[in-house]
Amino acid sequence: MALDSSSKRVFKVVGTRPPRPDGVDKVTGRALYGADVSAPGMLVGRILRSPHAHARIRAIDTTAAEALPGVKAVVTARDFARLEGDKIIDMGEDRTSLRDVRDNCLARDKALYDGHAVAAVAALTPEIARAALKLIAVDYEILPHVIDVDAAMRPDAPVVLAGRAHENVPGGMSPNVTNHSEFGHGDLEAGFAQADRIVERSFTTAATHQGYIEPHACLASVTGDGRADLWCCTQGQYNVRDICADLMGMQASQLRVTASEIGGGFGGKTVVFIEPVALLLARKSGRPVKIVMSREEVFRATGPTVSASIDVRIGMARDGRITAGEAVLRYSGGAFPCETVDMGAQAAFACYDLRAVRTLGWNVLTNRPKEAAYRAPGAPQAIYAVESVVDELCQGFGLDPLEVRLKNAARKGTKSSYGPTFEAIGLEATLEAAKAHPHYSAPLGPGQGRGLSAGFWFNFGGNTSVSLSVNTDGTVGITEGNPDIGGSRASISLMAAEELGIPYERVRTAIADTSSLGHNDVTDGSRVTFAVGLATIKAARDAKQKMCARAARIWGIDEEAVLWEDGAAKPSGPNAGDFPPMTLAEIAAVSFKTGGPIAGHNEAHADGAGVSFGVHICDVEVDRETGATKVLRYTVIQDAGKAVHPDYVEGQMQGGAVQGIGWALNEEYIYGEDGRLQNAGFLDYRVPVASDLPNIDTVILEIPNPGHPYGVRGVGETPIVPPLAALSNAVSRAIGQRMTRLPMSPPRVLEAINAGR
Amino acid sequence: MRYVRPETAEEAADLLGREEGVSRILAGGTDVLVQLKSGLVEPDLIVDIKRIAGMRDITPEDGGFRIGAAVSGAMLGEHAGVKALWPGVVEGFELIGSTQVQGRATMAGNLCNGSPAGDAVPSLVAAAAVARIQGPGGTRDCPVAEIPVGPGRTALGKGEIITSILLPARPARSGDAYLRFIPRTEMDIAVASAAVSLTLGADGRVAAARVALGAVAPTVRLVDAAAECLLGTGLEEDALAALAAACSAACRPIDDKRGTIAFRSQVAGVLARRAAAIAHQRAGRTS
Amino acid sequence: MKTIQVATTINGDSAEFVCGHDETLLDALRNRLGLTGAKEGCGTGDCGACSVRLDDRLVCSCLVLAAEAEGARIDTIEGLAQGETLHPLQQSFIDLAALQCGICTPGILVAAKALLDRNPEPTDTEIRYWLAGNLCRCTGYDKIVRAVQDAAAKMRSA
The missing domain is CATH 3.90.1170.50 (Aldehyde oxidase/xanthine dehydrogenase, a/b hammerhead)
Incomplete structure (x- = not known):
């Protein structure tokens, strides 16, 4: 469903910050997990x-x-x-x-x-x-076992599972290589020939875990x-x-x-x-x-992320124009075939408008648990590598990293690196907002560094069913089928209230079991506020149409002569007749006498999820004697399309950023020589604790998604993408050495500092 | 498994001495319950010592303090007297775990756990603290430094329990400090640590010093060679550099999931230098 | 004897239960007393989701044996509100969206209450260090710190 043409729409309920319906249960210990x-x-x-x-x-x-x-x-x-x-x-x-x-x-x-x-x-x-x-x-x-992705690609590596290679994997490779993908367009060699400088680097990222507390x-x-x-x-x-x-x-x-x-999922x-x-x-x-x-x-x-080994090569002209970009991604999704590398290969250069770009992806089996989705699966690793090389090129030319990204930013009409041509997107606006933010121009102290990264996620729609019942007391019940992982019941209620023109407090949203409602795809792909919201709006419009019909019947006029406005049915004009508006509550109260219960519903495959871009700015201070990194200041700027409940949009931005900070600094799956996981607990799998962090500043931009009546975009996943490079760029600038391995644990940072002494 | 709660130290020692299976002493429980959960130990007997008289007391003794074996980090941290006399001991103990863990964890437990990385131990060693031990045959005193004999192993015999730790009196112009390195700001096990206790002479120069390192050898290590670098100095840059070098040289660490040999050795020296500066400042303040 | 009888006071009410010798207080609260507000996130004292007060001290109930509760006073999340009236911390957490999935919330509220009881005017840094043993994976802690400050301010002016 397209963005409402009355795009100057003034929202009455959407965009407010009411208390969430499950709040009391969750602060009193009553909620059942x-x-x-x-x-x-x-x-x-x-x-x-x-x-x-x-x-x-x-x-x-x-x-x-x-x-x-x-x-x-x-x-x-x-x-x-x-x-x-x-x-x-x-x-x-x-x-x-x-x-x-x-x-x-x-x-x-x-x-x-x-x-x-x-x-x-x-x-x-x-x-x-x-x-x-x-x-x-x-x-x-x-x-014999194999844990490391590069080792597992060697022809003589122990074979985890044989005969599982996808048909597009060339012969002669290790049987552990199961998937291959390739994206891009343009003449790479011509592009690199135009570059004044080419940087080629190899990166690795460790497998991390979603770390949900439940x-x-x-x-x-x-x-x-x-x-x-x-x-x-x-x-x-x-x-x-x-x-x-x-x-x-x-x-x-x-x-x-x-x-x-x-109690948390993040894809896991x-x-x-x-x-x-x-x-x-x-x-x-x-x-x-x-x-x-x-x-x-x-x-x-359970399912941690892929571990990754990535080569990136980017050419840049002296003025900051990227002339060509190439990336080879080797991901291991563990012991079973895994397609996450496809998404990494698609996302790697999505922030850029490039004439020549190519990404190759390989998935490799290793003796690790099978990967499960984790917030924008596959994208953080790929974009980390690309954004690191872009930062190094900016440093080399002495160019401002924001200006360079603005110069090369994907925009409406850009043929994306993974194929589709972008519609209205918010990357430029996000970069401009970052430039205008006081954080970007604040002075830095000695030993400190500032890092910047853009990030991207596709966002998904998918199969969705919603049922909406109009109760005789004028309240509304919504039944939807996606577990509420971060406040979505509030957002769904807000959109229903907006559409019906009734107060938020009169709507209650419940999550159905599988016997009570048609199919719903899983809560992933940042799809819920977008797709369930879309289905809720359609279900509400269905109910409104039925309520207009009831009013028409009561008034004895044609259905077409009734419209819904401000929470009430009204004659559409003077010719339709002179009747006082009937509110939702008034129509509902007499519904049993005018044709029975009133309900709206919608079942559909939601298309039109709008991509979402974010830019993160991060200041760090590195202790040059211990390699410890302290995050001093952090700002997240992201396009939400339309923020339905801004508190929970900010919450997604802050939470995703902090998960990315953990990934960048300390989180990793550590295996021994025996192939056994050595840190299967929160003591040594080190997620960020409260005292590790500053406040996480947020700026929400609203560039409407053309594929949603309110302009909503998914927001949940993009925020974990930029922190990896934002932190790496900040640390690299602080110590004067380019970091290429995640996590940047203190021993690794100290080793880099020592190497540069 | 049997859980028992004796009323006297003698009774506790007797129970532990007679137990033929695996036994564990329960004070704060912050290590024992983790071991139970992981199945690392399956004890037949758990002896809770918290109800024994004196176990939760902090008592002045000969200008120092006797700390009961079941005194928690939270209790010690609220004791102004101990904090003023041995700030490095209190800060080391208070670094262990979260606020929640501080509500339960004990110094004696940290010592008896036998980890080379225990945060309470280096400061106790630097302080020349003495443990009082109740055994089936009576009591004895033993310097804290001699209790750990290897990772997870102590010098305590069958049926022996620590009932208290004595922090001795100290001369004027004394100070101590403890620093550890962890990857996060809280909730980690020390990757390397250093405790320094020193006393200044009337001339303001270091008259006595003890330096102890944690997490860089099979046990917490008292490094005399490092202490000697400080003697007679005013902690000038070259003295501090010598201290750091002596500490790094004394390290016998391992590579593991928490750190590397090179990292631990280098950072132990850095921490010792920084801790010495803090101890020095504190010593100057108490004159 | 395979079980131990324990007499204790929970949220102001006397409570008796039997437990195994190796049973944790967390398991006894959840499985014997039906108080499932305290959660097991790790069982090793690393996440704080099981936080309760034991004779006023903030502890991880997964690191306490149930038998140790004999004669003790235990306060859990279920006792934080007074009837229908939420504690200011609970209200601030809802008002300022300081929870997403909510699994860590009971432990954080119990811990934050313990902080404000001894320090009615904490700094952000003091809040962050006090709560370092309470992992939250959803919020990034920002809104939690703000909500604790909000509640503290309201309690001071009450």
Whole structure:
């Protein structure tokens, strides 16, 4: 649906900052998350995990565990239903095979990474479950493993899975190389020939984890007549249902999945890990089974980001014009094929209007857990590398990095580096706002550096269903199907109130289980405010049309002669008749006498998600004797299209920026020589703590998205993209050495400082 | 597992001495419960010592202070007397963990955990603090420096528990300080650390000094060669440089997920130099 | 004896429960007493989502054995509001959007209350260091610090 042509629209409700509807529950401890519910007769489920990075499973003997008093079920991969062929599960930011999902939930022939699930038990108590795990004998044949992405590409590398290469991967490469992509246009060599300077650098980024504070948790119940209920913390209950039903050999209609309140996801809860296992255990034991992951399990066996190795080559003319850009991305999405590198290859140069550009992407299997989406998956790594090289070129020419980005900025009509031609976009406005911001011109002290980076994300739409009921007391209930991960119930209520012309307080938005509403894609791709908002507006327009019809009936005039304005039905003009307007409440009050309940609904595939750009400015101070980096000041400037609830837009910008700061400075998956994860806890997987940070200043710009009636763009993912390069550029400038590895942990920074002494 | 809560130190020592399985002492629990959670230890007996008389007391003794083994970081941090006499000991202890951990963690526990990176230990070693130990056969005193014997191992015998730690009296014109390096600002384990305790003579020059390093060897290390660099000096640049070099040379660290050998050795010297300057300033203030 | 009987006071009410010898206070609160406001984010004292007060001291309830609560006074998030009236911290967190997913919020509110009880006028830096043991992955902490300041100001002028 296009932007409302009355684009000078004055919003009455959208753009305000009312309290969120789930606020009181969440500040009083009443809100129920994944681990917070119980069922009568419930058993405790626990999972046995591989201690090896790579091992053939010769046999699993569960007899001793089954014989332990209090153990009610033991399952292995053999308990899953036989799959008739495979299928691709499309989750927007993540496409994966059903067979791989199954084999990731419980290893079949090989354990592919440290922490890979191999068996599970359900028992009366946690103690018994723990004891039972120790009684399961797994006969492993330990195989050579490979952790590093570049090592895994070598022809002689241990093979993680054979025969999984996509057809466009050239022959002769390691079987670990599964995916290849290529994007770009123009004559690269001609472009580089025009450059006054060419910088070519190689970068690496470590795998990081979303680090949601709530571990995965679920409660499954399966009855003897083949029906099942599942309660879990997820970003997409419909997706959970479809996958679990397939793996259990059930009909989707017989499995009802209810999404709990969700304690963070950031992409990491778009997939399933424990849910099918809990269902298997519940079916086998005949009792409800609850599984709650420990923090260690979350780190070892859910979905971190890809680890990456990237080469970037950019040519620039003396005046700052980029003449050509090229990037080769080698991503490892872990032990199963992964397409995230495609998005990295598309995003790498998206901020620039280039005549010659090419990106090549490779995905490589390693003995790491399968990657899951994490906020703008694939983009932060690629854009980090590109923005670092652009910064180095600016330094080399003594050019202002903002001016250079303005000179080369993608704008309306630019043929993007990944193909499409951009419509109205906000990059130039964002850069101009950064230039005008006092932060950019504030003086720096000794030992300090300022870094700048632009960032980009596509944003997604997708399949969406919304139902809207007009209650007889004049209030409105909305049922939508996307878990509220950061305040979306408030945003959806705001848009409904705006459209219907009623106060926000009269609207309540609820999240449906899978039996109560049509399909909704997972909460990802920054799609909810855009796509669910779009469907909500359409559902509200549907309801308004019906209310106009009721008014027409009451007044005895044609439906076409009634319009909706300021929350009421009115005759469309003097010719239509002279009737006082009927408000929503008045029409609703008599609805049972004028044709029955009034409801609006919308089911659609939402297209037209508008891309979103951001620019971050960061000041750091580096301790030259210890390599410690302190973030002194941080500013996020981003185009939101239209900020529906500005508090939560700012929240996305701040939260994403801080996750990116963590990625840049300290967060990383650290593996030992034995291929085992060494830092599976918050002690040594170091997410930023409150005292690490300054306030995060935000500037919201509103360049309307032409594909949404209110101009809304997704905002949730773009903010994690720029911090990696913003920090790296700031540190590099502060110490006078170009940093090319993330994280920039103190030992690495000190090493660079020492090298420059 | 059995949880018991004896009323006297003798009873605690007796319980621990007679236990044939694995036992653990519970004071603040901030290490023990983490070990339980991870399955690292599966004790048969947990002896909670917090209800034993005196365990939570801070008592003046001969110009110093006796700190009960169950005194938490929060309690010590609120004690003006200890803070004034041994600020470096208090600041080292207070660096451990979060506010929440400070509500429970104890110095004796940090010592008995045996980690070379324990933040409470280097300052105690630099302070020449003495632990009082209750065993099945009676009590004995032992310098804190002699308690850790390797990562996770202590000199305590079967059935022995630390009941208190004595921070001794100190002359006028004394000061101490502790600094550690961590990647974040809070919540990390020290990658390298240094404690310096010194006393100035009437001439304002260093008359006595003790320097202890953490996280750079299998145990916290008292570095006499580093202390000697300070003696007789007014902490001039060359004395501080010599101190840093002596500290770096004394390091026997490992490469691990928290830091490298080169990083730890270099930064230990930097921290010792900075801590010495703070201790010096504090010593000047107390004259 | 496989279990221990514990008598304690929770949010001002006397409460008795039985627990295993190795059971944590967090598990007892959540599984025996139905107080699920305290969350387990890590079980190792690194995230603060399970924060409660134990005899007024702020602690991680995952690092306390349930048996240790004998005779103690425990305050949890469920006791922060007075009936329907929210504590100023709770109100400020809602008003200033200091929560997104909300899983860390109970722990942060309990911790922030402990701070304001001893320091009614903290600086931003004091708030940030006091709350360093409470991880929040959604907000970047900015709005949390502002909400604590907002509540502190309202409590001072009340």
